[in-house]
Each structure stands twice: as structure tokens, then as C-alpha cells.
Amino acid sequence: MPQLSGDDLGANDELLAFKDEGEQEGKPNVSSERDLDDVKSSLVNESETPSSPDSEADRRPPHPDAESSARLALQLQGAGLYQPSPYVSYPFFMIPDLGNLCSPYLANGALTSSGRTVRRRPTTSSMNKSVNVNLSNVQNRCSVSPAYPHVSVQTAAGRRINRVCFSVCRPGQTMYPMAGGFSPAALAVNASMSRRSSSSSDPDKEEERKPHIKKPLNAFMLYMREERPKVVAQCNVKESATINQILGQRWHSLSKDQQATYYDLARKERLLHSKLYPNWSARDNYPLSLTTKPGRPPHTMGPPSTDTSTSSPPSASSRRSPHPFLPPSHLKQGAL
DNA sequence: AGACCTTTGAAGCGA
DNA sequence: TCGCTTCAAAGGTCT
Numbered sequence: 001m002p003q004l005s006g007d008d009l010g011a012n013d014e015l016l017a018f019k020d021e022g023e024q025e026g027k028p029n030v031s032s033e034r035d036l037d038d039v040k041s042s043l044v045n046e047s048e049t050p051s052s053p054d055s056e057a058d059r060r061p062p063h064p065d066a067e068s069s070a071r072l073a074l075q076l077q078g079a080g081l082y083q084p085s086p087y088v089s090y091p092f093f094m095i096p097d098l099g100n101l102c103s104p105y106l107a108n109g110a111l112t113s114s115g116r117t118v119r120r121r122p123t124t125s126s127m128n129k130s131v132n133v134n135l136s137n138v139q140n141r142c143s144v145s146p147a148y149p150h151v152s153v154q155t156a157a158g159r160r161i162n163r164v165c166f167s168v169c170r171p172g173q174t175m176y177p178m179a180g181g182f183s184p185a186a187l188a189v190n191a192s193m194s195r196r197s198s199s200s201s202d203p204d205k206e207e208e209r210k211p212h213i214k215k216p217l218n219a220f221m222l223y224m225r226e227e228r229p230k231v232v233a234q235c236n237v238k239e240s241a242t243i244n245q246i247l248g249q250r251w252h253s254l255s256k257d258q259q260a261t262y263y264d265l266a267r268k269e270r271l272l273h274s275k276l277y278p279n280w281s282a283r284d285n286y287p288l289s290l291t292t293k294p295g296r297p298p299h300t301m302g303p304p305s306t307d308t309s310t311s312s313p314p315s316a317s318s319r320r321s322p323h324p325f326l327p328p329s330h331l332k333q334g335a336l
Numbered sequence: 337a338g339a340c341c342t343t344t345g346a347a348g349c350g351a
Numbered sequence: 352t353c354g355c356t357t358c359a360a361a362g363g364t365c366t
Contacts, residue, residue: 282346
């Protein structure tokens with residue numbers, strides 16, 4: 001998770017980076033001239049700079065005030081970035097009049113109780129399981145490896161809406177995050193939303209009340225979101241497992257440049273996510289049993305403490321800034 | 337009703 | 352640093 005220093009949040013240099021990328025988006029051929037590795041490296045230098053140290057309890061640095069957040073949002077929009085699209089995942093870019101733009105992120109990033117499933121049992125690493133679906137039948141009807149000459153961020157018209165859009169997004173109204181989160185009103189609404197079903201046991205109730213900020217989508221997830229409707233239409237399949245298998249194959253059939261586009265989008269997602277939720281950690285979405293550890297207090301929503309005097313340097317692992325585009329293990333072995 | 341399946345990638349943790 | 356686990360989307364299927 002890229003961590004940004006307080007000075008970087010909303011800083012001009014950061015905005016310039018966005019603008020540069022926006023210009024790049026406007027010139028789709030630019031990335032085609034670069035090797036994916038170069039793209040990845042440049043993106044790392046652009047945004048993955050480790051942040052200044054802070055404490056374990058409050059690993060994130062101070063964040064910009066609400067005015068800075070609003071200014072950031074406006075400048076991002078003004079730069080032509082995050083145009084309405086299925087890719088848009090954050091509230092203050094939501095345009096309610098466009099029905100298919102409902103964000104999976106609720107007003108504060110929370111998710112409806114029905115919008116999330118939690119594995120109760122450990123995943124037995126599904127990647128090791130054999131494919132149950134015979135893709136050959138599907139492939140007869142549907143080309144599995146078409147190249148996509150240009151990545152469009154426009155959604156398919158029929159993309160279904162399966163997430164609740166908060167009413168805070170009224171026509172003509174833009175939702176801006178408060179510093180370090182959202183307004184108390186938004187939190188009050190979402191604090192009542194459970195991340196699990198209402199039938200969960202009592203020990204989970206405390207956790208259920210915690211607003212659920214979802215992880216930013218990675219490159220493949222963004223690709224899936226865009227291509228899923230096409231696969232459904234082309235292949236006449238509905239099962240997500242089958243669709244995802246097809247999309248996985250298509251993903252590998254993409255050129256480096258095409259994949260780089262999604263990696264770039266994903267990087268922007270992560271960067272924006274880190275700005276919107278500076279205190280959020282992916283660990284926050286883990287089951288309670290995995291998050292309650294000595295020395296790590298449960299994460300709470302709301303503006304992070306501005307009292308930097310209590311901050312202490314984070315551990316090396318908490319500030320880990322891995323290469324954002326490291327290929328999966330099977331690609332490391334030359335599968336790509 | 338809710339977990340499972342299925343994909344890739346990011347994040348975080350322990351060793 | 353490596354390996355493992357979890358979660359992110361999605362919707363039909365299964366328990």
C-alpha cells in the first residue's frame with residue numbers, strides 16, 4: 001500500500017503526476033512505446049515513495065484538510081482524470097444521473113451487508129484446484145484470446161448495478177471526503193452497515209459495526225469489470241467462475257502495453273484510495289480473529305489523529321512499498 | 337441465507 | 352526476502 005507523507009497528500013507535485021498520466025491517457029499510444037517494465041518502474045518512482053515514519057497505531061501520516069481534499073478532487077476532475085466510467089470507484093467522482101456509475105464504494109467506502117461475502121473457512125488456494133468447467137465448449141462460441149486494440153474505460157451499457165449508491169450523490173452535488181474520512185453524518189449512516197449478515201454471532205457484532213472500506217481494485221479486477229459484460233454477451237455464459245476463467249485467459253493474451261494501461265489505472269486507484277482513506281489498511285478487512293494481535297489496536301474509522309507527537313516510526317513491514325507490478329509467480333517463470 | 341467457485345494482483349504477516 | 356493468506360468483483364450454483 002503506497003503511503004504518502006502528509007506533505008505529499010494533495011501536494012502540487014502529486015497532482016502534476018496525475019496530470020501527466022491524464023495526458024498520457026489522452027494519448028493512448030504513448031504507453032505503447034514503452035516496455036511494461038519501464039512503465040512499472042516509472043510508476044513506482046512516481047507514487048510509491050515510502051512515507052515518513054509514524055507509529056504503529058497510526059501508521060498513516062497526517063492528511064490534508066477537507067479543503068485540500070476538495071481541491072484535489074476538483075483538480076483531478078479538471079485534469080480529465082477519472083471520467084465517468086465503470087472504473088470510477090470513489091464517491092466524489094460519482095455522477096448519480098448516470099445510472100451505471102454506481103460505485104462499489106459507498107459514501108465512506110463501506111459496503112452493504114449483502115454486498116460482501118466473507119469466507120468462513122480458509123481458502124484452500126483455489127489456484128490449485130482443477131478447472132471444473134470445460135472451457136472448450138465456451139471457446140467454440142467465444143474467442144478466448146482476442147486482442148483489445150485499445151482499452152476503453154467506458155462501461156458497457158448494460159452493466160448491472162449491484163451496489164447501493166448513497167443519496168449523498170444528488171444531481172449536481174459532489175461528495176467530497178472529509179479529512180481522513182467522511183463527514184460524521186456519512187459515518188453515522190454507514191456505521192450501522194454491517195460487513196456481514198445480520199445473522200452473525202454476537203462476537204462479530206463489534207466488527208460488523210465497523211465501516212467496511214474495500215480494497216482498491218487491482219489491474220485484473222479493473223480489466224474484469226470492463227470486459228465481463230463483453231464476455232457475457234459474446235459467450236452467452238453467466239457463471240462468474242467460467243467468465244473469470246475466460247477473462248484470465250484473455251488477460252494473459254493482452255500485450256504488455258494493454259496490460260500496462262490497467263496497471264496504470266490500478267495504481268491510480270491505489271493512490272486515490274490512500275488519499276481518501278489514509279488510515280485504512282488491507283488488514284482491516286481481514287477477519288477479526290486475524291486482526292486482533294498484540295500491539296495492533298483495531299482500526300477505527302474517522303479522521304486520524306492530528307497529534308503527530310504521538311507518532312513513532314512504523315515497522316519496516318508496515319512501510320513496505322513493493323513493486324506494484326510484480327508479475328504473479330507463474331509469470332515469473334516465464335509464462336507470460 | 338450465505339458460502340462456494342474462479343481469476344489475478346495487492347497487501348500484510350511470519351519465518 | 353520468500354511464502355502464505357486474505358480480499359477485491361461477480362453471479363450462478365450448492366448446502
